[in-house]
Amino acid sequence: MDVVKQVKAYEDDIIKYRRDLHRIPEVALDLPKTVKYVTETLKSFGIEHEVYEDISAVVGTIRGRGEGKTIGIRADMDALPITEETGLEFASTNQFMHACGHDAHTAMLLGAARVLQENSDSFKGNIRLLFQPGEEYPGGAKPMIERGALKDPDVDAVIGLHAGIINPNVPKGHIGIAYGPLMASMDRFFVKVIGKGGHGAYPENTIDSVSIACEIVNAINRIVSREVSATEPAVLSVTRIDGGFNQNILPDTVEIEGTARATNEEVREYMARRIEEIAKGIAGSFGAKIEYEYNFKYPVLINDIDFTEFFKKSALKILPEDGITTLTKPIMGGEDMAEFLRVVPGTFFFLSNPKLDENPIPHHNARFDLDESYLYLGSSLFVQTALDFLND
Numbered sequence: 001m002d003v004v005k006q007v008k009a010y011e012d013d014i015i016k017y018r019r020d021l022h023r024i025p026e027v028a029l030d031l032p033k034t035v036k037y038v039t040e041t042l043k044s045f046g047i048e049h050e051v052y053e054d055i056s057a058v059v060g061t062i063r064g065r066g067e068g069k070t071i072g073i074r075a076d077m078d079a080l081p082i083t084e085e086t087g088l089e090f091a092s093t094n095q096f097m098h099a100c101g102h103d104a105h106t107a108m109l110l111g112a113a114r115v116l117q118e119n120s121d122s123f124k125g126n127i128r129l130l131f132q133p134g135e136e137y138p139g140g141a142k143p144m145i146e147r148g149a150l151k152d153p154d155v156d157a158v159i160g161l162h163a164g165i166i167n168p169n170v171p172k173g174h175i176g177i178a179y180g181p182l183m184a185s186m187d188r189f190f191v192k193v194i195g196k197g198g199h200g201a202y203p204e205n206t207i208d209s210v211s212i213a214c215e216i217v218n219a220i221n222r223i224v225s226r227e228v229s230a231t232e233p234a235v236l237s238v239t240r241i242d243g244g245f246n247q248n249i250l251p252d253t254v255e256i257e258g259t260a261r262a263t264n265e266e267v268r269e270y271m272a273r274r275i276e277e278i279a280k281g282i283a284g285s286f287g288a289k290i291e292y293e294y295n296f297k298y299p300v301l302i303n304d305i306d307f308t309e310f311f312k313k314s315a316l317k318i319l320p321e322d323g324i325t326t327l328t329k330p331i332m333g334g335e336d337m338a339e340f341l342r343v344v345p346g347t348f349f350f351l352s353n354p355k356l357d358e359n360p361i362p363h364h365n366a367r368f369d370l371d372e373s374y375l376y377l378g379s380s381l382f383v384q385t386a387l388d389f390l391n392d
Contacts, residue, residue, distance in 0.1 A: 003318065003380050003387070004318060004380050006118075007115055007376050007380045010111050010114055010115065010379075011375070013114075014108060014110070014111035015372045015375060017041065017111065018104050018106075018107035018372060018375065019090040020090075021077075021098065021107060022088070022090050022092065022103045023090055023091070024037070024092075024093065025079030025080075025096040025097055025103070026077075026078065026079060027078055027080065027096055027137075028078060028133070028134050028136075028138060029054075029078075029133045029134045030133075031077055034077050034078075034106075035058055035077075038106065039051060041110050042058070042060050042113065042129070045114050046117060047113060047129070048061050048063075049129070052143075052144065055134070055144070056077075056134075057131060057147070057149070058129075058131035059129065059131070059144070059149050060128070060131070061128055061129070061153070062113065062116050062126065062127040062129070063120065064120055064124045064127075065123070067124065067125070068124030068125025068126070068390055069125045069126075069390055070125055070127070070155050071126075071127055071156065071157050071159065071390060072129075072130050072149075072150060072155040072157070072159070073109055073112065073113075073128070073129055073158070073159055073160070074141075074158060074159070075102070075105040075106045075108065075109035075131055075160065076337075077102055077105075077106050077132060077133055078134055079092075079098045079099070079100075079103070079136075080098075081095070081096055082096065082097040083095055084097040084099070084366055086367050086368070097368075099363065099364050099368045100136065100164070101162065101163040102135065104163045104378075105161065105378075106131060107375060108161070108163075108382065109129060109131065109379075109382065111375070111379035112380075112383045113127075116383055122387065122391075123386070123390040124391070126153045127390070128149070128155050130340070132336070135335070135336040135337075138297075139336050139339070141338075145340070150340070150343055150344060155344050156344065157345055157346045157389060158340045158344050158345075159385055159386075160337045160346075161378055161382075162335065163353055163378065164351075164352075164353065164354060164370060165352055165360050165362070165363075166333065166350045166352075167331055169327065170327070170350050171325070172352050173352065173353070174323045174324065174325050175319065175349050175352070175377070175381070176324075176350035177308055177312060177324060177326055177350075178303055178308070178328070178330065179303060179305045179309070180302055181301070181330040182330050182331070182348055183301035183335045183348075184235070184300060184301075184330060184332045184333065185262050185263070185268050185296075185297075185298060185299050185334060186297050186333075186335075187260045187261070187295060187298075188257070188260075188293075189257070189259075189292075190255070190256070190257050190292070190294075191216060191257075191279045191292055192254075192256075192290060193212050193213045193216065193253060193255075193256070193288055194253050194283075194288055195209030195253065195288040196252060197249065198249075198250050199249065199250070200247070200248040206250045207286060207287045207288050208286070209243060209251055209288060212254070212282060212283055212288050213241060215282050216279045216282050219282060220236060220238070220278050221236065223236055224236050227274065228267055232263070233264075233329070233330060234267050236258065236259075236260045236261075236275075237260075238258040239257060239259060240255070240256070240257040240258070241255070241256055242255045242257075256279075260294075261332045261334060265300065268300070272296070276294070280292070297334070298334040298339070301334070301348055302338070303341065304345035304346055304347060306345070307346055308347040310385075311347045313388070314384045314385040314389075315381055315384070315385075317384050318384055319377070327350075335348065349381075351378050353371040353375070354370065355368075355369040355370055355371050
């Protein structure tokens with residue numbers, strides 16, 4: 001079976017799916033228009049599916065000619081709360097935007113699903129289509145797993161991709177793979193400094209939460225540089241400080257919020273513990289208190305070594321060897337696909353297809369766009385890997 005030829009026959013449709021979805025971006029776990037589009041498209045292919053209405057997830061199943069293994073293919077569907085500035089003829093029609101390429105991920109999976117359904121007599125076993133909400137926030141993979149997305153039939157392996165320019169070391173038109181850790185964990189921390197407000201002219205009568213918050217920020221910014229080995233990738237960034245409401249009033253409280261990322265679970269847990277210890281110690285030394293939250297959100301995304309090698313062999317049927325870049329260092333971005341890979345072995349890969357060849361617009365930018373001429377590659381890689389896995 002010439003996979004690329006079969007996918008290419010539907011290339012215009014795959015691009016149309018992407019553009020249709022680009023016009024109707026939705027965020028988090030509330031994607032009614034997106035879910036309707038995906039389910040109506042699956043129905044037109046004759047693919048059975050179910051919807052987890054409370055989280056806007058869609059799970060489809062393609063059944064082969066007999067009993068066998070099951071592979072899951074995952075695509076995220078949600079967008080971002082960004083107002084689009086691309087000027088595209090198919091630009092967003094609301095205040096949200098597909099500024100991370102999830103519209104393309106969904107389109108590529110729909111294209112792959114169409115080809116696989118039409119060739120369901122060429123493999124044994126099943127293909128589980130995992131259309132996920134909430135990858136950007138608050139996380140849709142875990143609730144999908146809890147509702148049985150990887151069960152009945154039980155999924156033996158899972159694959160997914162991210163398009164755009166996630167890693168600049170992957171040339172345009174190539175894919176990037178990794179054996180082991182590929183992306184960092186993604187966690188949120190929150191510190192509320194509780195002092196005693198008062199007149200700015202008489203700070204001696206207050207417990208200055210602003211000054212204390214500054215001390216805390218400076219101290220926790222040194223956790224990575226002074227307490228984590230230089231050979232362990234880790235990031236700790238304070239991204240929000242909020243406190244005060246007037247030039248001559250010291251507020252009672254100041255809020256500190258940020259993100260912590262690591263590629264090692266021990267480092268991840270260490271940072272969570274140390275942020276609290278440092279914040280509590282500094283606040284206490286000045287007579288203040290803190291409230292602390294640490295949300296362990298997305299775990300480290302770790303590709304299964306054996307399955308990644310299997311995927312590479314399939315990819316070599318679609319791409320030349322120099323079209324596959326092996327990445328040896330993980331990036332510090334996070335990905336909810338990590339939850340699926342915690343449960344079953346699999347791999348996540350990068351498809352490099354930025355719109356511009358030079359100075360491409362990054363993800364999460366109001367002017368972000370993709371080169372649609374490479375979407376067929378993602379669909380082809382999904383199809384080829386599924387066929388090889390089920391016929392192995």
